Amino acid sequence: MKISFLMGAALAAVGLAQTGNAQTFPVKPLRIVAASAAGGGVDTISRIVGQKLGEKWSQQVVIENRAGAGGAVGSELVAKAPPDGHTLLTISISYAVIPTSHRNLPYDPVRDLTPITVLVNSPNILVVHPSLPVRTVKELITLAKSRPAQIYYASSGNGSPAHLAMELLKLMTASDVVHVPYKGTAPGITDLISGRVSLTFAAILSTIQHVNAGKLRVLAVAGRKRSAAIPQVPTVAEAGVPGYEVDVWYALLAPAATPKAVVTQLNDEVTRILRAPDLAERYAGLGLEPVGNPPEQTAAYINTEVAKWAKVVKAAGISAD
Numbered sequence: 001m002k003i004s005f006l007m008g009a010a011l012a013a014v015g016l017a018q019t020g021n022a023q024t025f026p027v028k029p030l031r032i033v034a035a036s037a038a039g040g041g042v043d044t045i046s047r048i049v050g051q052k053l054g055e056k057w058s059q060q061v062v063i064e065n066r067a068g069a070g071g072a073v074g075s076e077l078v079a080k081a082p083p084d085g086h087t088l089l090t091i092s093i094s095y096a097v098i099p100t101s102h103r104n105l106p107y108d109p110v111r112d113l114t115p116i117t118v119l120v121n122s123p124n125i126l127v128v129h130p131s132l133p134v135r136t137v138k139e140l141i142t143l144a145k146s147r148p149a150q151i152y153y154a155s156s157g158n159g160s161p162a163h164l165a166m167e168l169l170k171l172m173t174a175s176d177v178v179h180v181p182y183k184g185t186a187p188g189i190t191d192l193i194s195g196r197v198s199l200t201f202a203a204i205l206s207t208i209q210h211v212n213a214g215k216l217r218v219l220a221v222a223g224r225k226r227s228a229a230i231p232q233v234p235t236v237a238e239a240g241v242p243g244y245e246v247d248v249w250y251a252l253l254a255p256a257a258t259p260k261a262v263v264t265q266l267n268d269e270v271t272r273i274l275r276a277p278d279l280a281e282r283y284a285g286l287g288l289e290p291v292g293n294p295p296e297q298t299a300a301y302i303n304t305e306v307a308k309w310a311k312v313v314k315a316a317g318i319s320a321d
Contacts, residue, residue, distance in 0.1 A: 121248065
């Protein structure tokens with residue numbers, strides 16, 4: 001993708017003169033479009049942030065779930081919304097594959113949106129059904145190589161975090177397990193517990209109770225570091241795949257021409273929310289790690305993620321068209 005998110009930030013600065021003084025913001029209810037179905041990580045963090053913004057500014061904040069096409073449906077809606085800061089977009093790591101996996105979009109997911117901040121990271125874990133005779137990542141890789149295309153893994157759909165995480169693992173280890181996409185995380189976890197599929201990457205929140213009950217076995221954490229919630233569990237990199245790293249992140253974006261002063265105001269307030277001491281326990285209970293970085297850092301990070309996942313999308317043949 002030739003045009004970067006940094007150009008989106010430049011466009012936002014130009015929009016300042018067109019839209020007016022940010023001191024009047026917000027002047028009406030806000031809408032946060034969650035580019036996922038209700039109940040998932042995008043929806044959860046949208047509601048936490050939306051509630052606090054509403055309390056701060058005494059304005060109604062409406063969360064609108066627009067799932068579909070790996071986040072492209074919700075992204076298009078916000079990209080074409082008035083660039084006044086009153087319509088925002090919450091997206092996940094799946095957004096990083098849109099520029100590569102979607103070939104006929106009626107908007108540009110990079111040029112037409114500008115970042116506000118990375119909201120949180122949500123460490124995913126690699127879990128298997130207890131009947132699978134493996135207890136480590138190395139054992140899983142050995143088994144997968146001895147039984148190519150005979151082991152099935154679940155995801156919540158093409159381009160979902162679980163899909164990306166497993167395809168990266170396959171690419172880095174030259175192993176072969178078969179993708180079974182579901183319409184959401186819950187049905188995939190249900191089939192994993194029943195043994196219809198053998199493994200998945202999933203959020204700690206949606207799986208740890210099943211691990212504790214002996215219904216699933218955890219092998220590793222997907223992210224760059226161990227999770228404070230399960231510090232005894234190694235990362236995939238520590239467990240035998242050096243360089244492997246998948247941080248499932250969520251970010252807040254706005255239409256590209258949103259005034260820079262409004263973007264700054266939103267960044268300041270959302271960062272304050274993410275770092276509020278009264279929410280620390282709630283984040284931890286949901287398996288979320290607050291981030292809250294500046295727009296420029298967010299742009300650079302998302303650009304890096306787009307480049308990283310483009311290689312995986314092409315190697316795995318992931319397409320939403």
